[in-house]
Amino acid sequence: MLCAPAHAADTNVTANAAVIRPNTLIKTDDLDFGTLTSGPTGGTVSVNAVSGARTSTGGVTLVGTGAQRARFQGTGGILLITVSGSTSVTLARVGGGAPNMTASLVRAASTSGGGIALLGSTLLPSGVQTYFIGGTLTVPANQPAGDYSGTFTLTVNYL
Numbered sequence: 001m002l003c004a005p006a007h008a009a010d011t012n013v014t015a016n017a018a019v020i021r022p023n024t025l026i027k028t029d030d031l032d033f034g035t036l037t038s039g040p041t042g043g044t045v046s047v048n049a050v051s052g053a054r055t056s057t058g059g060v061t062l063v064g065t066g067a068q069r070a071r072f073q074g075t076g077g078i079l080l081i082t083v084s085g086s087t088s089v090t091l092a093r094v095g096g097g098a099p100n101m102t103a104s105l106v107r108a109a110s111t112s113g114g115g116i117a118l119l120g121s122t123l124l125p126s127g128v129q130t131y132f133i134g135g136t137l138t139v140p141a142n143q144p145a146g147d148y149s150g151t152f153t154l155t156v157n158y159l
Contacts, residue, residue, distance in 0.1 A: 034067030049134030
C-alpha cells in the first residue's frame with residue numbers, strides 16, 4: 001500500500017523585544033488620527049489620550065478604524081519625574097502641495113494620572129511609567145487628499 005507524500009508549509013514570524021536602561025524613554029506607538037474625509041465645512045478629529053477612542057465634529061467623516069493614541073514608556077529607579085513636551089504638532093502633506101493641518105496634543109499617564117510620579121515606590125513598584133498622547137486635529141474645509149505627517153516631542157525629566 002502506498003501512502004501519499006507528506007507536505008509542510010513554512011511561514012516567517014517576527015518576534016520583538018525592547019531592552020531599555022534606567023532613566024530612558026521609548027516610543028512604542030505613534031499618534032494616528034486615522035483615515036478621514038474632509039467635507040465642504042471644516043471640522044476636527046480627536047483621539048482620546050486616556051481611552052484611545054476617536055471622534056469627529058463638523059464636516060469631517062471618519063473612515064475605518066485605524067486611529068490610535070501615541071504610547072511611550074519611561075523607566076527609572078526611585079526617582080521623581082516631571083513630564084513636558086510639545087503641546088501641538090503641525091501635519092504637512094507628504095510631497096507638499098496642500099495647506100498644513102495643526103493638532104493640539106493631550107498627555108495622560110497610565111498609572112499616576114499626572115505629570116509627576118515617584119518611580120520605584122508603592123505607587124509604581126516596577127519603575128515603569130506609560131504615557132499616552134492624544135489630541136485634536138483641525139481639518140480645514142475641502143482639505144486635499146493625501147498622507148499627512150508631523151513630529152512632536154515628549155520630555156521626561158528624572159530628578
